Amino acid sequence: MNNDLNDPDIRPLWQAVADRLESGADAASIKTLRVALNQAGRARLTGWLATSLRGRRLKEQNGLLTVPVPKLLEALGMNEEHLHTFVENLIGISDNAQIRRDTEQARRHLWEYAAKLLPDTPRLVAGLRTAGVSKESIGTVTERVEALARARTLLPLRRPVHLARLALTCAGDPHYFDLAEPGNGARLVHMTSEILNQPIPDTPLAERLLLAKVGIYAERLSQTVLVLNIDAVGDSVTDEVIRAAKAARRPHHLSLYDLTENPPTLANHERWQIVENPSVLEEAMIRRPDAPIVCTRGAFAAVDHALLFLARAQGVPMSYSGDLDRGGRTAAHAAHRYGADIHLMDDATEHDAIGAGPLMTWPQNVPVVAHPSQVPSTHGGGLTVFQEHPALLDRLLGPDPEDPLHPSRLTQHSR
Helix, strand or coil, X not given: CHHHHCCHHHHHHHHHHHHHHHCCCCHHHCCEEEECCCHHHHHHHHHHCHHHHCCCCCCXXXXXXXXXXXXXXXXXXXXXXXXXXXHHHHCCCCCHHHHHHHHHHHHHHHHHHHHHHXXXXXXXXXXXXXXXXXXXXXXXXXXXXXXXXXXXXXXXXCCCEEHHHHHHHHHCCCCCCCCCCCCCHHHHHXXXXXXXXXXXXXXXXXXXXXXXXXXXXXXXXXXXXXXXXXXXXXCCHHHHHHHHHHHCCCCEEEEHXXXXXXXXXXXXXXXXXXXXXXXXXXXXXXXXXXXXXXXXXXXXXXXXHHHHHHHHHCCCCEEEECCECHHHHHXXXXXXXXXXXXXXXXXXXXXXXXXXXXXCCCCCCCCCCCCCCCCECCCCCXXXXXXXXXXXXXXXXXXXXXXXXXXXXXXXXXX
């Protein structure tokens, strides 16, 4: 009989038993098994069960036999304990059930530990718990809880410090609480909102303003927005710098610090043209239009929100124009929330740019780029129309007869 039990053709049956045991079941609870066997294995199994089957066939569905385990054990003269020992010796069984029990206990200890370290921020702890924790991530989440607990004992700070200093002190890594992924800044923001009993911020600017209330300064100097020809009428240092840059017809970087610590009073007699790409502002410096131009990021940062918030509050009329792709339209939607009109981003503009044909047709022995770009569009298929396209630049900034890359120069003659 022992040789029969070790028959390779019947091994899938024992593997099925092992799988059930590894899933946490005990041998006594296994009443049936569904298993695929070859012809030799089926013959072996049918021989064992011949007495109990009494000429009947085992049930089969989709190639899987349903095996009655109690009758099988009776036929083999085994009990549940013998089955467990036999399969463990033949196949090997990982004690996943014990692993799961140990993991669940570790989770329980983690959340008890978190509640003890962060007693006045239960919503934060609940959010950490909702995010889930695996056996592998328990150590990482524990470190996160401990870093937040250290920060909690310091907040609000006696005087402001930079976010990186707080992160180094609390976690040994100046980037630990970075507000961009994969940093843990979002958890710090949630904790701060709970400490101050305020809603969780819904924009990057609101996050940084909230942290500032407990003495944490984040990216006030590293975040800037590029402007050209905008004007200001107030008395702050920032107003003076804006006026000086306008008089010199030079671009200027406004920092988040400028806009939150020394906010300017903006002139509102001219419409701002907001663009997505610094290359457009560079072209404006060459073509020298008088209109104010602001260059925000493709994905708005806190400093972009800060400037547009001020502009809206002070009645500055604005238009936004970006690349004709998903990112550009997302940014346009964000600008529209601050009252900006959407300019040169409609279907007609896209159709005109595509219909204008290739930007360059020479040299003759080089294939022509027949479309406005070679970059697939992320909005509705086709190819992306970028702001750098001459048709868009001419309408944004006015035509330049000296433009060396205008299609009128590059599609009518060759070198």
